[in-house]
Amino acid sequence: MLSGPAPGAGQPGEVPAGWLQRAKSSQALSKLLQLTGLEPVKREMFNLADQVELEKSRKRDLNSRQYNICFYGNPGTGKTTVARIYAALLKELGVLPDAQVVETSGSALANGGVEQLKKELTKLEKGGVLFLDEAYQLNPKTNPSGAAVLDYLLPEMENRRGKLVTVLAGYQKQMEALLGYNEGLPSRFSRCITFPDYSDKELLKILLDIIAEGKPQPFKMQDEKHARIAARRLGRQRGTVGFGNARAVRNFYEQAVARQSARCVEERQQGLNPDLWLLRRDDLLGPKQLDVSSSSALQELQAKVGLQSVKDSVANLLQLIRTNAELEEAEKPVKEVALNRVFLGNPGTGKTTIAGIYGRVLRDLGLLSKGDVVVKNPSDFLGSVLGESEQKTVAILDAAVGCVLVIDEAYSLNPGSKSKDPYKEAVIDTIVAKVQGVPGDDRCVLLLGYEEPMQALMREANPGLARRFQLANAWTFQDYNDEELLAIMKEAARRKGWELGWPELKAGVQVLDKERRRPNFGNAGAVSNLLATVAMRMEARMQGLSDAARAAAQPVAADFLPPEDAKAVRADQVFKDLVLAKLKEWQATIKASQRMGKDPLDSFELNFRFVGAPGTGKTTVARRVGMLFKSLGLLSTDEVTSCSASDFMTGYAGQTAGQTRKLFETAVGGVLFIDEAYRLNPASGNVYGREALDEIVQLLTEPRFMKKMVVILAGYEAEIDQLLTANPGLKSRFSERLHFPDFSCKDACSLLRKQIETKHGLELDPKALASLPGLMQQLIAAPGWSNGRDVGTWADRVFRTWSLRTTRDQ
Missing domain, CATH: 3.40.50.300 (P-loop containing nucleotide triphosphate hydrolases)
Known part of the structure; x- marks a missing residue:
């Protein structure tokens, strides 16, 4: 079998008679016709072959024109396979002396530099095709190391005319940006072919071909309708950047076989004799529904303290999935299900824990292949040079296929509304490009954060982010109320070997209630911090006791409460x-x-x-x-x-x-x-x-x-x-x-005496006390009288004068 898309015979009536006739004399074109779909690509190749034959008839030099070409399209659309056919075709036509194909990538050349390119070109000394996949990664605007590679490649292409043809492949938008970098690139790659995503009919054919080619015998299906449903699910990703096409079909098939194998093992353990070659509906598509009795993830969710709004949101999602399953069975259009979500709430409200449960639910439903949780912070995405942020983001997203990717404190990626941060902007733009949120996308991305900064992120960043992560459908994690905090505290204390009575629980909740008024209340995290503080206070209280006595001790209510605050209302100043x-x-x-x-x-x-x-x-x-x-x-x-x-x-x-x-x-x-x-x-x-x-x-x-x-x-x-x-x-x-009110003379004198005594440790002698009211009245009558401030200044001057006099006396 050819790599890339699954091959299959073209339908007779769908292939132009001229192509069939032309393919009889060309092994390369015959192979091209065996590929599923790709009608625009086939048309371009047949046209090229006809043009070269005309040039031969005109006795013109075939090397007078360029044969370098760009392939635009998503993964799995057959670009690599067609590049090999293209090399064979050019050899058949006499354009190249050899059909050798050397396959490399933009990232490999960017990392290896010019020396790596030289090694690849050495393999083509006898002639052939250099196939450069994801060539856009050489764009110097996003990857500075790409400039040297391109500067070396362009003259080599010109010098090796008649022996070397270069095929650049990648996504259209990024490839067009690459061609715009150097004015010499468009002239050397004047022919560009777009590889379309496969239609539902073509995806179905690829899936059926994969199933049919199984060894030592093919699987059989309960109902071919289930394969049609699978093709429609896959087809909903059509048109999105990164849709895997034939690769996505292959991955889908392998996931179905994994589910079928797990079912067969379970049935055998139950003493049954399952058909090892039968693919049932749930094997291909996942279960129609989940309920608490059959899902450990849902059981764990229901056992969580609080989180009622989140539990309701999960219930609504499961209901929508059940509705869609019925619509699919009737082969009717389904309702949109958004897996990518925003989780809003303070720390300690269970967002990351629920993300794990959510992933397991999606895996059990067949919506994710793995269901693992990958937790990242904004700093994990950011690079230090232009282009590095995009590379890091793509790597993280690719590694999270099949999983739930959690971006904690996602609002920190906000590039700003005016002078935008280019590194953060690059991360958001890459997420928008790679995360489409279409049905069948084998990845779920969750953005976590506080409500207000998350609103600012959606408002100020790439508008595509708000479309993919709709705040209107966000799951809100409320702060725990006193009753819920009490339950969390009891359980956390029990894990420490403490059995808390009502006085201790009441004191703990009292402290947590005060904490709740602070910004970004830690919820369950605040409970953990409180119990850690309690343990320290217990140790301070039990100094002098034996090790065994301290180990057996239980907290008391006083251990939960901070030391008594100094009396808040006291007259240490002279107030009216x-x-x-x-x-x-x-x-x-x-x-x-x-x-x-x-x-x-x-x-x-x-x-x-x-x-x-x-x-x-x-x-x-x-x-x-x-x-x-x-x-x-x-x-x-x-x-x-x-x-x-x-x-x-x-x-x-x-x-x-x-x-x-x-x-x-x-x-x-x-x-x-x-x-x-x-x-x-x-x-x-x-x-x-x-x-x-x-x-x-x-x-x-x-x-x-x-x-x-x-x-x-x-x-x-x-x-x-x-x-x-x-x-x-x-x-x-x-x-x-x-x-x-302004200080009276009496109040001001009292304050001066108090400050001299408490701040400086001095006392006024009788003579000074007697003259104080008169002097104070003069100060009060002076312009700009500032009450206590002037009294404080006077007290400090008294101390300085006293210091000078006593030093002189000594």
């Missing part, structure tokens, strides 16, 4: 009673809601206006608010991110919104303190202020930030009030106001 009263009011309100089993955030806003002059304690109280709300479980951290209006600006129109989002992402889970926020007011001349305010209002309504962070607008009261009028949404979102 109204400020302290407001903080205590918030604390009491939140605790009351928690005692009643209500969510405090249903009736309590986390956005505030802190109004007052500089130095009145706004920043310090912001820190106390962070500590207070963290201790009450409303925030996951007490960290305060302080910024000013200028931090929102980039100096370029359209970029302020992105900068604003970055600030929110930095502060989520804690406190974002915007000092002198009134400078964002567009009325103050800030040309980017409106964009920043619009984005702030938008972010405060997004689930990622809403009720998960404190935002404080700080500044003078009148200016902050004016700011609220700049955007209609601001006033309703910052309804809670906390006023910070």
Whole structure:
């Protein structure tokens, strides 16, 4: 049998009589007619033969024209086979002295360089054809090492006219790009032939021929209709880059035989006597349906905690596959089934685990040949030089045939919306070209990531990516609720030999509930981290106990809880009673809601206006608010991110919104303190202020930030009030106001004494104490009085003066 597509006799009536007559005197053309399909290719070859015969009749030199040729087409369309026939034909016609064919590839020559090309050409000293498959890999624009090979090959082709003919083969788009690299290439390859993908009828014939040629005897089918269904499945990939055509048929057949063998072995183990040469419907096409009782993968999925939306999505997919099986049996058009998907969710929600289960389900259904999971990160795809990213991506995709390819954190491949990253863009373009998502494609690609950056990826990358991976059909992995986290924690603890009681479970869930407010909550991963922390706290608690006692110990509730936070509301600064009263009011309100089993955030806003002059304690109280709300479980951290209006600006129109989002992402889970926020007011001349305010209002309504962070607008009261009028949404979102009055002389004196004592370890003598109110009143009356800031500066100067005096006295 010829390699490439399966041969078969042409149908009598379908072959022009002139071809049949011409083939009687040409062994090469006779072989060409035996190939299935390829009518355009056959036409070109017969035309070429006729033209050469005419040239002979004209007594013209056959070497006056070029016989180099380009073959365009997918794998498995017969390009290699036709190249061998072409070499034989050229020898028959007297164009070449020998029909020797040397087969190599673009990647082999790119890697081996000019020396490798010289070795290949040495084999053709007597004449013949150099067949260069995937020649586009020599394009210097994507592979710099290809330039030297091409620069050597072109003059060799000219110098060896009459002895050497070169055939370049590959995908049409990439081959046209290669020909465009050098102006000498198109003139040397003026003839290009496109090898079409096989029709359903031709694919069926190839499949039947493969089945019929089996040794020592051919397989038989229960019903030839099943072969027609198989050909239609394969044919749905027609027109996509990389469709294997005859190779795909051969792979399909081998998978069917593997399923048949597995069935026969199982039936023999059950004491049955199966027909070893019978291909049943499920052998060829896979089972019509799966149910939980017969699928270990589905059983594992159902046993998983939570993931109800994912379980529902799998059930819908299986139902669609059952519907398609019935439509196929009736030989009617089927509904589209998309195997490539987007998985959205935070870490630890089971995305990679479910990917493995998904692969096994697809394998059991016959939609994937292996069902293994290949996990890759964006860095695995990226090269360091032009062309390397494409090569790495193609290699990964080729290695994942038959498998589920998981690209974790896929949003990191986003090339950007303006100045695009060429390496990331090359990866996405290659994925779009290679991953078509058509039925029968023996590969499933899953893109994993968080919802918002994945939306940005689909919006800003090659539009073909969004068509192949539709966010509307994404599987969403929700964060686990308290009940589900409790179940996960019980099981994880049991694996450690711990039996957790209700107090321990309650304490653990309490800690995890706080963690959930942090960005990118780790879910099951957060449970593992918590139990690791518990183990460390147990060891600290059991210091002094014997090894045996420590090994037998069980956790207690206190091991789950962090050390007591310092009291969040305390007057280590001199604040007015109204400020302290407001903080205590918030604390009491939140605790009351928690005692009643209500969510405090249903009736309590986390956005505030802190109004007052500089130095009145706004920043310090912001820190106390962070500590207070963290201790009450409303925030996951007490960290305060302080910024000013200028931090929102980039100096370029359209970029302020992105900068604003970055600030929110930095502060989520804690406190974002915007000092002198009134400078964002567009009325103050800030040309980017409106964009920043619009984005702030938008972010405060997004689930990622809403009720998960404190935002404080700080500044003078009148200016902050004016700011609220700049955007209609601001006033309703910052309804809670906390006023910070200027320090009185008494408050300022108390603060100075406290700072001198606590910060510098000094005490004022009676004479200094007596003169302090008068001096303080002078400072308060001075222009630009900054309350606590000026008091702090005074305390530091007192310490420096004292240091100088005591040093001089010594």
